Amino acid sequence: MSGSESYDPSKYPPVAVTVDVVLLTIMEDSLAALLVRRGADPFKGSYALPGGFVTPDETLATAAARELQEETGARGMHLEQLGTYGDPGRDPRMRVVSVAYLALIPNPPEVVGGSDAASAEWSPVATFLDNTLPESTSILAFDHRRILKDGVERARGKLEYSGLATAFCADEFTVGELRRVYEIVWGVDLDARNFHRKVTGTLGFLEPTGEMTTRGGGRPAQLFRRGPTQTLNPPILRPSPTVI
Amino acid sequence: MSGSESYDPSKYPPVAVTVDVVLLTIMEDSLAALLVRRGADPFKGSYALPGGFVTPDETLATAAARELQEETGARGMHLEQLGTYGDPGRDPRMRVVSVAYLALIPNPPEVVGGSDAASAEWSPVATFLDNTLPESTSILAFDHRRILKDGVERARGKLEYSGLATAFCADEFTVGELRRVYEIVWGVDLDARNFHRKVTGTLGFLEPTGEMTTRGGGRPAQLFRRGPTQTLNPPILRPSPTVI
DNA sequence: CCAAAAGTGTTGCTTTTACACCCATGA
DNA sequence: TCATGGGTGTAAAAGCAACACTTTTGG
Structure with a gap:
């Protein structure tokens, strides 16, 4: 007005x-x-x-x-x-x-x-x-x-600078499930090991429930809930499209 | 609809x-x-x-x-x-x-x-x-x-990830003038020397006009125009508020 | 046993930061 | 001459990517 x-x-x-x-x-x-x-x-x-x-x-x-x-x-x-x-x-x-x-x-x-x-x-x-x-x-x-x-x-x-990716996940989710969200939305492959370190190291992004799950096969994985953080610092960087 | x-x-x-x-x-x-x-x-x-x-x-x-x-x-x-x-x-x-x-x-x-x-x-x-x-x-x-x-x-x-700051500057501007925009909008002090390197090193952000100016005093400074880049890569990072 | 996914360690590289230092002008 | 802002060099620190390696499950 x-x-x-x-x-x-x-x-x-x-x-x-x-x-x-x-x-x-x-x-x-x-x-x-x-x-x-x-x-x-x-x-x-x-x-x-x-x-x-x-x-x-x-x-x-x-x-x-x-x-x-x-x-x-x-x-x-x-x-x-x-x-x-x-x-x-x-x-x-x-x-x-x-x-x-x-x-x-x-x-x-x-x-x-x-x-x-x-x-x-x-x-x-x-x-x-x-x-x-x-x-x-x-x-x-x-x-x-x-x-x-x-x-x-x-x-x-x-996805890069906020906790938005968790909105695609159920209430409780594993790091692998979260990574798959990033990979699908961005259409890229991410290194599972570095990704794991990054998201678990970002304070307030994920909160451990203490529970484990074996859904998805392989070694049991920790379950997490969304943490309180709204903005990710440092951000989860999207790989720049490789110039050929 | x-x-x-x-x-x-x-x-x-x-x-x-x-x-x-x-x-x-x-x-x-x-x-x-x-x-x-x-x-x-x-x-x-x-x-x-x-x-x-x-x-x-x-x-x-x-x-x-x-x-x-x-x-x-x-x-x-x-x-x-x-x-x-x-x-x-x-x-x-x-x-x-x-x-x-x-x-x-x-x-x-x-x-x-x-x-x-x-x-x-x-x-x-x-x-x-x-x-x-x-x-x-x-x-x-x-x-x-x-x-x-x-x-x-x-x-x-x-300001962090786009060329928006140049919208606060006249058609031609110096790196110092651009830096002052960042400092005023963010309310922080930036290291003039590292800032200079960063913005002149980001391809497509600034285009040199070839002209110099002494407005503002001190040693003459190069004049630049906005470059074509819309998104800054790497970004100009805002200093995180120092935790005391 | 093997395959699959989770998670840790390590190494080399790039980026960032802090700051010493020199440059070119006006007053 | 000095003060002021412009710009380059450099070394320590931090961050990141790549990947070897171990762990724990199911089949």
């Missing part, structure tokens, strides 16, 4: 405000996003991000969480604001300003099936973001490809 | 969409923000961020740039989206969702005096963010303190 005298909210231009959510998980060794298939024009038959109107009495974040629960039944996952997309013409029907959120959910994603008529599905993000795939048969509605791309970028970047 | 069937933009709830801008500069050795004094209720007499409605045919970023030009006459400065603030009740008159932008402008800030009736002023951000100052006599309207704080945080963080 403005401090200028020209500001009179009773004469606001007609705009609709919605939230769209990029919900990511790790499924079968790849990064996947929740998408809904559109049953009506415009973009009938295309996939779109889950989302909807912001109702008068809820915050933007609450609206995003509500939409997520309607589609997945899940609550309490990581949720952060991603950005706002409001170009005129992005929705052919009217001016729609959409506040996008990024959400992350642990490994075995909830089975889909909300109160909603539209069907939601998990798809590998590469299907929609990788240009080298066979003829973009998979097209996202509106500017949702851009939003999905921004969400994936955000997640990739934040 | 939604892929669900419940989405009908013709029945959107009444919401106003505005842009607010955190415009920062460096003035007299401190970080300062442009604020306008409100001439009407609510918050009459308080300071607020410059901003206003998004008109039907402009993008969000264009609206922010337009508001800035109306207040300062300046154009072409760095401008990036900061975040969106839409809690119900943040404006007592109606539901207002505000998309905040962060803008940076070089050293000698343009004199203020736009077409607008309201008067704009530069104030050190510490006046509004530092809690230890005498009784918060300086209060920002709405949730603008939070927005200002988020903007300053963003700028501080991005």
Whole structure:
């Protein structure tokens, strides 16, 4: 809003405000996003991000969480604001300003099936973001490809300097499971031994539960919970793409 | 927007969409923000961020740039989206969702005096963010303190890993001038010699003009322009607050 | 036994830091 | 001449990557 005298909210231009959510998980060794298939024009038959109107009495974040629960039944996952997309013409029907959120959910994603008529599905993000795939048969509605791309970028970047990766893990997890998150989201191989030293040496990142597990095979591994640290210092460095 | 069937933009709830801008500069050795004094209720007499409605045919970023030009006459400065603030009740008159932008402008800030009736002023951000100052006599309207704080945080963080600092410098600048930006925004002292090596050694950050200057006294210094690099690798590390 | 994953030790290299030192100007 | 800021050299310390090696399970 403005401090200028020209500001009179009773004469606001007609705009609709919605939230769209990029919900990511790790499924079968790849990064996947929740998408809904559109049953009506415009973009009938295309996939779109889950989302909807912001109702008068809820915050933007609450609206995003509500939409997520309607589609997945899940609550309490990581949720952060991603950005706002409001170009005129992005929705052919009217001016729609959409506040996008990024959400992350642990490994075995909830089975889909909300109160909603539209069907939601998990798809590998590469299907929609990788240009080298066979003829973009998979097209996202509106500017949702851009939003999905921004969400994936955000997640990739934040793994370096925040504890975000643990949002992809169950409540208790091993160092190996955490490493696999980094490897899948970044699409790289990490040295298991140096990774182990790094994450266990970063104070506040991981908290040992004292328990061990043998799931995954091999020698039993310690179980950890997320620690209180929000920013990782030193960061977990992403290997720079090897120049050839 | 939604892929669900419940989405009908013709029945959107009444919401106003505005842009607010955190415009920062460096003035007299401190970080300062442009604020306008409100001439009407609510918050009459308080300071607020410059901003206003998004008109039907402009993008969000264009609206922010337009508001800035109306207040300062300046154009072409760095401008990036900061975040969106839409809690119900943040404006007592109606539901207002505000998309905040962060803008940076070089050293000698343009004199203020736009077409607008309201008067704009530069104030050190510490006046509004530092809690230890005498009784918060300086209060920002709405949730603008939070927005200002988020903007300053963003700028501080991005100095580390992006070329953002050059947005505070004139077209041509010396390494010493660039260093002063870092020192003022971060509120730390940096070793001039190591800083020089670091920034001149980061490929694509600075481009030598070939010219020299003696402004600022002492031995003549090389002049540089911003280079093409968007992300700094390696980053310019902010000294960690020394634990005592 | 072997394979697989967890975890520790060590070594050489790169980066960072701290600071000694010299340079080129204006006053 | 001195004060001021610009810039280079260098050595100690810290951080990081690569990889040999040991541990503990399941099959």
